[in-house]
Amino acid sequence: MTTEAETKPAVSQSGDQLKLPNIVTQSIYAGKYRDRNPDISAAGKLTATGDSAYQCLTPPARPLSPESVRRFRATLRPDAGKPSVFYGKAYDPHLRWAADMTHGLVAQPSIAAGKLLNPQPLTLFKYKLNQKKEQLYASHRRGPLGKSHDQKPGFPEGLDVDNVTFGILTERDIGAGILINPNKSPLQVEEESEVGRDLYRKSHRDYLVGESKDRKYAPPNYGKMKLYGVPTPHDNTGGLTKKSLKWLHELQSEKAAKIVSKRVDDFRERTEPQLGQVHDPIKDTLRVPPDHTFGILVKPDTYGAGDLMHGRVPGEYLRGKDRQRGVLAAIRQHLKKANYHSFENLLHAFKFYDKDGTGKIDINNLHEVCAQFNLPVEPELLVQLMDCCDANKDGFIDYVEFANFLNWKDKLPSGFPDKKDETAHTSNAVVEDKDLVPKSPQSRASTPRRLQKQIDDAITQQKTSSSVISAVVGGLSTKDYRSYGVPTIRSDIPVPRIRRIDDTKNYGDESDAYGLLNPSIYSVQGVHEKDFLLPRPKEEIKEIFTNIGVKMTLDTFDDLWKMASQRHPKGHVSVESFRGVLDEIQAAQLQS
Incomplete structure (x- = not known):
């Protein structure tokens, strides 16, 4: 039984009703799984769910401001997409008239750009009609659309059009390359360029770089090679240029000490980190000397962590x-x-x-x-x-x-x-x-x-696991140990005959880091290790070794082929296996 206070909605002091959140009695898994025990209530405590995420992210609409307030806001802070209107002209009738007023002349509509660029196709009747109208023009009769212009009516009678040519025959001369870059020495080019330049010196003032002007001076003590005036000071390092660009007061200000107010310097030291100093903004409030140390000074030990680990005596710390x-x-x-x-x-x-x-x-x-x-x-x-x-x-x-x-x-x-x-x-x-x-x-x-x-x-003859496992002398063999994970080189699976583009596995047929840094002399010629290990027929093996200069009889080659084929389970013979048999026989002959 519920009381009256529970059934009535809650009322605030202002008289407005408050909306309480609803309590959801269903489980969060309702509808997803079958409840096999509906008579047993779910464990836990039912709590108010409150508003949803959409209600929290959607705020309620703001109440409209009074008209007097909106007038001033339209002037200083107008709404998005609204023009700024001075509050004194908010009720001006001319503003409302101007909103509906149209200035200028109304242009008559014409053909749109799309129709002009892509006109509609003419019907056959209109096409024939336009073609009949175009035939009235003499230009259309002389050169109709889609055909070359016929010049025969203007030619004299009896002219052989196919064999007669007009104009003057151009004589073949040197090419443009020889004309721009003639086959002449620099001395010849310079001599040709000097021809007639004396006239250009006077008429066009054509002087070379560094050439002195001939002013027709004729005093007795005048010479063209004499130098007049004071030489300009020159420094190849550019020191004089730097000195001329630096004014005197700037040089003095750089050498002199910069005067800064102590108040400004103290504020900068307290608020900004300084190079080589610890930033301490409360240094003035502590009122302790700069070398002050907080805490209790602990006397350091005479031994360290290494001395304790190795058990050194006091005299050997x-x-x-x-x-x-x-x-x-x-x-x-x-x-x-x-x-x-x-x-x-x-x-x-x-x-x-x-x-x-x-x-x-x-x-x-x-x-x-x-x-x-x-x-x-x-x-x-x-x-x-x-x-x-x-x-x-x-x-x-x-x-x-x-x-x-x-x-x-x-x-x-x-x-x-x-x-x-x-x-x-x-x-x-x-x-x-x-x-x-x-x-x-x-x-x-x-x-x-x-x-x-x-x-x-070593501490109590301690040995690390890396020094014991797979060691050269006295090490533990890991042959029978269980392996975990996937090996980097997948030699445990066969190489696919056709590999996909996204297949990045290494099947043991790729080169390692040593092979990349030190490639073999055969890789320069495009021959790789797999070419030596591929099984080849008997005739190809004989041709390869004959081409490199290995001379042997047919019986000797057959014996070597049999020895090499016996070393493979399937009887395959590669260049590497045949070379190994040949090297073993030569080594045995040298030892004997």
Whole structure:
């Protein structure tokens, strides 16, 4: 049961009725899904839906302003599309008359432009009638429409029109190209242009650039080659031009200090960011010195994050030693450069450091060499440099440590015989045979073995997954691991015989980045890798190798063809497979 207050609409104090929003009792899914339990009410609370989006975006119409107000608005702020009318003339009857008045003369309508450009087609009767009227004119009889003008009535009688020509025969002369650019030397052209120019000098004042005028002066002390007057100052750099364009007061104002009001300068500093300064608009209200620091000053730790990760002891902390390590690196770089430019190999450089000939360098030898190279080093830094280069911590620097830490060992020869030479043997006590290794597997030159010196060892022998999986030595094989995703190169599916334009898959027949940056010598001639791998018939293979100069008998070619066809499951032979068989046979003949 509802009360009287609930049934009556709400009334405001002014007496107007207020419209309350309706409450929607239907679900938002009504009509979309079948309700299999209509007797069970939906969960939740019914709320007022309010106005729709269309009602919110469509505001109610504004009430009309009084006529007296609209008069003034039409003058200062007229509505869109309405002319501006002065409020004093709002009720002027002449304005209403002028709105309906038409000025000028009423023009009679004529043929429109469309009909004039595209006239309607004439009927056959009108066409014949116009043609009959046109026949009255003599011009139409002489040259009717669509036919050439007949000149025969004006010719004399008995004239052979097909063979007789009128006018004077033009003689063939030189072409326009030879006339514009004659086959003459510059000297001949200049001589021809000078002919008669003396007359033009007097009549037309035809003087060349820089040519002096002949004024017919004949005093005894006058000469054409003399110069009169004061020379104009000239500067090739343009300094005089800049000076003439800059006035004196402008130069003085640029050199002098610009005077600005302190009030303006303080306002600019407070409101505008200044270069190299922090923008602080409330600096004047804080009233603290410029070097004031807010908060509690925390004393920094003597160790850093790297020291904690590697578990360094207090005496080996690296925090705060960046400058010291940088100075040591600069000293090592200076010694490396001096050794590279002063000695021809590493052995000569080491003997220059080893003054005593003991095969090792002590701290006194290092100090003496630094003094000779004009490299002043403090004793503390010298001890640290000695400790940095001494890998085995025996207090000395041997040949291998000297080559690794104080030289560019890959750029200088070792000074010892080749490693692969059986007759050579290092009898010197400076280095042992095990400390010399070849520079590369194909090289016979020897070089000291590489020393790796790190600040810290790996934390608890930690190894990253990238260093363990697929490693060269002792790595884990990922052959049986499950693969996820789609491979970039789709070698798992066959290449379509006809590819669509939108097919951007790489089926393994496209070149990689290395092939694009370093193309083969065959690609210049339009031959690519797939041309070497395509299966070809026997006659084509024989013709290709015969054309490049490979001479063989027919029996030899048949044997090579059989060997190459046995390597393919279907017996196909390509240029690459046949070349591989040929190379193997030649290599076996050379070894035997």
